[in-house]
Amino acid sequence: MDHQAPPPPHVLIFPLPFQGPVNCMLKLAELLSAAGLHVTFLVTHHIRHRLLRHSPIQTHFSRYPNFQLVSISDGLPEDHPRLGDQCMELFDALESVTKPLYRQMLTSGGTQKPVNCIIADGILGFAIDIAKEIGMPIISFRTISPCFIWVVFCLPKLIESGEIPFRDNDLDSMITSVPGMENFLRKRDLPSFCRSGDVTDPFIRLFSTESQLSPRADGLILNTFEDLEGPLLSHIRTLCPNLYAIGPLHGHLKSRLAVASPPSSGSFRQEDRTCLAWLDQQPPKSVLYVSFGSLATITKDQLMEFWCGLVNSGKRFLWVIRSDCLGSGGDSERQIPAELQEGTKERGYIVDWAPQVEVLAHSSVGGFLTHSGWNSTLESLFEGVPMICWPSFVDQQVNSRFVGEVWGLGLDMKDTCDRVIVEKMVRDLMEERRDEFERSANRMADLARRSVTEGGLSFQDLDRLIQDIRSMSLPASH
Numbered sequence: 001m002d003h004q005a006p007p008p009p010h011v012l013i014f015p016l017p018f019q020g021p022v023n024c025m026l027k028l029a030e031l032l033s034a035a036g037l038h039v040t041f042l043v044t045h046h047i048r049h050r051l052l053r054h055s056p057i058q059t060h061f062s063r064y065p066n067f068q069l070v071s072i073s074d075g076l077p078e079d080h081p082r083l084g085d086q087c088m089e090l091f092d093a094l095e096s097v098t099k100p101l102y103r104q105m106l107t108s109g110g111t112q113k114p115v116n117c118i119i120a121d122g123i124l125g126f127a128i129d130i131a132k133e134i135g136m137p138i139i140s141f142r143t144i145s146p147c148f149i150w151v152v153f154c155l156p157k158l159i160e161s162g163e164i165p166f167r168d169n170d171l172d173s174m175i176t177s178v179p180g181m182e183n184f185l186r187k188r189d190l191p192s193f194c195r196s197g198d199v200t201d202p203f204i205r206l207f208s209t210e211s212q213l214s215p216r217a218d219g220l221i222l223n224t225f226e227d228l229e230g231p232l233l234s235h236i237r238t239l240c241p242n243l244y245a246i247g248p249l250h251g252h253l254k255s256r257l258a259v260a261s262p263p264s265s266g267s268f269r270q271e272d273r274t275c276l277a278w279l280d281q282q283p284p285k286s287v288l289y290v291s292f293g294s295l296a297t298i299t300k301d302q303l304m305e306f307w308c309g310l311v312n313s314g315k316r317f318l319w320v321i322r323s324d325c326l327g328s329g330g331d332s333e334r335q336i337p338a339e340l341q342e343g344t345k346e347r348g349y350i351v352d353w354a355p356q357v358e359v360l361a362h363s364s365v366g367g368f369l370t371h372s373g374w375n376s377t378l379e380s381l382f383e384g385v386p387m388i389c390w391p392s393f394v395d396q397q398v399n400s401r402f403v404g405e406v407w408g409l410g411l412d413m414k415d416t417c418d419r420v421i422v423e424k425m426v427r428d429l430m431e432e433r434r435d436e437f438e439r440s441a442n443r444m445a446d447l448a449r450r451s452v453t454e455g456g457l458s459f460q461d462l463d464r465l466i467q468d469i470r471s472m473s474l475p476a477s478h
């Protein structure tokens, strides 16, 4: 007798409402949609509005009839900046406003089809609580770097051993309570919130709580690959044994869907694609791409140090200066001096927002001055582009240490912002030590590509994830 094929499972994907996590989870959503699963992508109203306004998400995902975009309130007024220092207000509002709405949505059939499995950002602890409450499988996805996740898992140890709060101001002294990192982790490489001098700091509390919750999920997805962070992943597996290392996700999309450069369908800002035409006119590997991501803000003084350093280096550069990069207190449009616009005409190009994945894949780009956000790091690494790291917060301090000291993919400029150092580092990366960095960057890019190609470990882990989700949706007798 013929058995009817079971209907495809329905997965609800719930990213943290920031650019990096949304970009990353949207890539997973596409990979699962392409594998034939039903996917509901749940974002906040604010993010939905920005995606529909600035990204081709609707046209891009129209090829997947089983994909739907759904939104929920984040509890903040529309004009809240949701940036840098004010991020904590978003976390508070998610807990007090979004959590009950989310519970109601799941329990009152607000998703059209019944959900078989939830994939939520691991920092949204309430998603795990609610899934457990209603008996639904949940897989956590930490889109932040695994090296940071491991540091965060070790926060109780760091506090117990007295390594945080810091007893003195010597940021170069070594940290010994993070197994696997004893030989290179300094105080200055710990997440920025460890510098607060207060173990009740809201970020320390937030991340400690999250790490206690993560093992309760049915699995943990990480955007990384074994060849990059194998030893660390072994440590994380001691707490979360069902780990799926499926990165780099944007590389996975390129490889599985056989597209040279997938459109970044998740931009919250209008991409200025004129920079690609400008790059077309530059010599191979001659341009330094500069971007500090979607959230970090800088002071006007720092902006000027970077500008002078870049111009004085004599190298070509493409610089993303977001209109809100000076934070809510400054209007960068008005405060950027006319000479900045003028002085860059010769060798520079400035945009408000770039199609970053395409920029990093462009043959004219030879280096990346980055804030070391995890998506940016992986995007650069996948294209074999060496980095200068200027981290701002959360995972960026530890990411930049790995880039500089562990993987040899570039230079770590953390805690300094001086035009002379900027100039020197740009010259070192693009000229003096170029061969050395290029060699290690190419080697790592090769490993990254292999991991997401058939037979690679990330490729296999994504297959296993899809298979596990399918099994979750089968009736109990199967």
Ligand code: UDP
Binding pocket: 018, 019, 020, 021, 023, 264, 267, 291, 292, 293, 294, 295, 296, 320, 352, 353, 354, 355, 356, 357, 372, 373, 374, 375, 376, 377, 379
């Ligand atoms: N990005 C982009 N255009 C830009 C700058 C950034 O598309 O001009 C994208 C970038 O490709 C990455 C994301 O924004 O996927 C930033 O994420 P990341 O984790 O690097 O940093 P965050 O913004 O979360 O600090």
